[in-house]
Amino acid sequence: MTLLRLPARLLGGLMLPLLLGLTAFVVFGPLINLAMWAFTEQWFFPNRFPSQWGFAFWERVFRPRAGAWEALYHSVTVALAAVALSLALAIPAAYALARLALPLRSLIMLVFLLPQAFPNLPIFVNIAAMFYGLGLNGTLFGVVLVHSLPGLVYAVWIATAAFSAVDRSLEEAARNLGAGPLRTFLGVTLPQALPGLIAASIFVFLDSIDEFTGTYFVGTPDITTLPILMFNASMGGNYQIAAITALILLVPSVGFMLIIERFLKADVLARIGR
Amino acid sequence: MAALELENVSIRIGQARILNDVSLQVPAGSFTCLLGPSGCGKTTLLRSVAGFAPLSAGDIRIGDRSIAGLPPERRETAMVFQSYALWPHMNVGENLAYPLKLRGVSRGERERRVAAMLERLDLAHCAKRPIGALSGGQRQRIALGRALIIDPPILLLDEPLSNLDAAIRRTLRTELRDLQRRLGITTLMVTHDQEEALSLADRIVLMRDGRIIQVADPETLYTAPADLDTARFLGVDNLVPEGGATLAFRSTQAHAGPRALHAGLRRQGRVIDSTYAGGAWRIRLAVAELELTAMGEASLAAGTPAWISVPDHALMRFDAHRDAA
Ligand SMILES: Nc1ncnc2c1ncn2[C@@H]1O[C@H](COP(=O)(O)OP(=O)(O)O)[C@@H](O)[C@H]1O
Ligand SMILES: [Mg+2]
Numbered sequence: 237m238t239l240l241r242l243p244a245r246l247l248g249g250l251m252l253p254l255l256l257g258l259t260a261f262v263v264f265g266p267l268i269n270l271a272m273w274a275f276t277e278q279w280f281f282p283n284r285f286p287s288q289w290g291f292a293f294w295e296r297v298f299r300p301r302a303g304a305w306e307a308l309y310h311s312v313t314v315a316l317a318a319v320a321l322s323l324a325l326a327i328p329a330a331y332a333l334a335r336l337a338l339p340l341r342s343l344i345m346l347v348f349l350l351p352q353a354f355p356n357l358p359i360f361v362n363i364a365a366m367f368y369g370l371g372l373n374g375t376l377f378g379v380v381l382v383h384s385l386p387g388l389v390y391a392v393w394i395a396t397a398a399f400s401a402v403d404r405s406l407e408e409a410a411r412n413l414g415a416g417p418l419r420t421f422l423g424v425t426l427p428q429a430l431p432g433l434i435a436a437s438i439f440v441f442l443d444s445i446d447e448f449t450g451t452y453f454v455g456t457p458d459i460t461t462l463p464i465l466m467f468n469a470s471m472g473g474n475y476q477i478a479a480i481t482a483l484i485l486l487v488p489s490v491g492f493m494l495i496i497e498r499f500l501k502a503d504v505l506a507r508i509g510r
Numbered sequence: 511m512a513a514l515e516l517e518n519v520s521i522r523i524g525q526a527r528i529l530n531d532v533s534l535q536v537p538a539g540s541f542t543c544l545l546g547p548s549g550c551g552k553t554t555l556l557r558s559v560a561g562f563a564p565l566s567a568g569d570i571r572i573g574d575r576s577i578a579g580l581p582p583e584r585r586e587t588a589m590v591f592q593s594y595a596l597w598p599h600m601n602v603g604e605n606l607a608y609p610l611k612l613r614g615v616s617r618g619e620r621e622r623r624v625a626a627m628l629e630r631l632d633l634a635h636c637a638k639r640p641i642g643a644l645s646g647g648q649r650q651r652i653a654l655g656r657a658l659i660i661d662p663p664i665l666l667l668d669e670p671l672s673n674l675d676a677a678i679r680r681t682l683r684t685e686l687r688d689l690q691r692r693l694g695i696t697t698l699m700v701t702h703d704q705e706e707a708l709s710l711a712d713r714i715v716l717m718r719d720g721r722i723i724q725v726a727d728p729e730t731l732y733t734a735p736a737d738l739d740t741a742r743f744l745g746v747d748n749l750v751p752e753g754g755a756t757l758a759f760r761s762t763q764a765h766a767g768p769r770a771l772h773a774g775l776r777r778q779g780r781v782i783d784s785t786y787a788g789g790a791w792r793i794r795l796a797v798a799e800l801e802l803t804a805m806g807e808a809s810l811a812a813g814t815p816a817w818i819s820v821p822d823h824a825l826m827r828f829d830a831h832r833d834a835a
Binding site for chain 2: 403405406408409410411412413414415416417419423424427428
């Protein structure tokens with residue numbers, strides 16, 4: 237028995253690292269390739285590795301006229317504005333939804349999700365046509381609106397879950413002890429739902445930072461964000477520039493999450509430990 | 511004078527009639543308990559006073575002022591929730607200070623009153639603790655302190671002790687009673703635990719199916735329940751039909767033994783079994799087609815004949831027609 241079990245156990249012991257390795261390769265493989273391209277000066281086809289490494293393309297990307305700085309600036313402002321706009325609309329909507337009876341709430345939220353099930357290309361083409369009439373094409377505001385569309389759906393969904401999870405007796409205790417409805421919302425409900433709202437804003441931010449299709453139809457050529465820059469570089473066969481832009485794209489994403497996490501730590505972690 | 515008065519209050523939610531034509535006067539300074547089986551509408555009644563359960567009909571007054579139309583924040587009733595509802599994003603001191611802050615009390619005054627309240631609750635060392643670091647009993651006391659800190663005219667308690675274990679519950683019960691006496695605050699408390707109601711209240715309001723069945727002091731309620739169902743709810747476990755009426759008594763007040771005692775009710779039967787109940791034996795007897803239970807000094811063997819004797823003062827008589835009403 238034990239003799240038979242030994243190889244099985246050995247196999248089992250090998251299985252896990254093997255699987256982990258495979259997963260890591262699938263997830264990180266393309267990223268490693270990308271990272272290599274970012275530091276490549278020469279890389280010819282059959283070779284597995286670049287023949288010449290260097291920072292030459294970084295210098296080209298950050299040259300003032302190359303547009304990377306402007307694209308970065310656009311990306312970040314648009315993402316922040318999309319977060320602000322989506323949450324400003326989502327918070328009251330989600331609060332109202334969370335207070336609805338359950339079957340009705342689920343129905344409304346499902347309907348809300350419906351446009352997301354649609355292929356978004358025709359939607360963006362239509363939006364672009366509409367925005368053209370309104371003079372919003374090629375404006376930052378127009379791009380913010382386009383980014384807030386999917387952002388709003390995320391935000392409403394996550395915020396509704398967050399508000400539904402707030403114990404109503406906490407709000408009632410505040411009302412009972414003298415707080416009006418608004419005071420109760422700001423002093424009790426909002427702080428209780430904060431972790432969910434922060435999760436929502438992270439989602440909206442990340443979604444906006446690498447949004448491409450909508451920006452392409454509504455923003456270009458006047459507004460260039462990092463994904464647009466990357467697309468242009470890739471189409472021009474300039475993989476180095478595309479790779480470097482992709483790496484730059486990580487900066488605001490990681491930065492935003494770090495700031496939020498730092499901000500979360502004191503307040504929310506204390507609460508999770510409750 | 512009634513500090514709090516409910517007049518013909520009815521509450522319907524959809525088709526369900528949760529409260530039916532409830533009228534109640536809560537005397538100033540009294541400790542009044544709402545007692546009744548789970549689901550009979552006690553919490554709903556309490557919430558209607560606090561403004562969280564809109565009335566379908568009737569009126570609620572504090573003193574001579576109607577509060578039925580006021581939003582909760584303007585009713586000046588302080589409620590302790592069954593779950594305590596302490597705000598987890600504030601520490602203990604902040605929880606206590608928040609109601610004062612809402613009333614525009616200055617910072618210095620707030621700190622002074624919070625410190626005084628923590629002192630009174632014997633929790634001075636907990637001021638800076640997060641709510642999550644408190645034990646159940648401490649949470650309960652903070653919830654009580656948060657309600658009392660605004661000096662409310664009416665204190666509402668919804669099963670304040672039911673989430674605690676037995677030992678803490680007894681300590682806090684005494685504490686609650688002392689505090690209420692000392693402050694003289696009109697208190698309305700919900701409980702489904704008759705022992706709690708009997709030991710705490712000076713008036714008990716017995717409820718069933720959204721109605722008030724009886725309002726009485728604890729002793730009257732215990733010895734003279736209004737009807738058979740109430741008697742059963744209050745631990746009356748033996749029923750003997752007699753003519754058109756029913757005689758009822760508690761097994762703890764009846765005696766079982768080989769000989770009959772001088773008593774209002776005496777019956778002979780056979781022992782079914784004896785179980786030790788601490789200090790005495792609980793003896794089940796088959797008397798004709800009835801099964802009765804009484805206490806005896808000694809265990810009796812199953813099948814032996816025995817007498818059950820119930821003193822007059824322990825007997826309650828319920829007429830059949832009144833019971834049906
Ligand atoms: N919001 C509500 N919607 C529908 N039914 C309710 C609601 N609140 C309470 N009830 C019903 O009203 C009855 C009384 O409830 P409650 O006042 O909580 O009783 P108790 O506190 O005596 O246990 C119960 O049958 C309960 O199911
Ligand atoms: Mg209840």
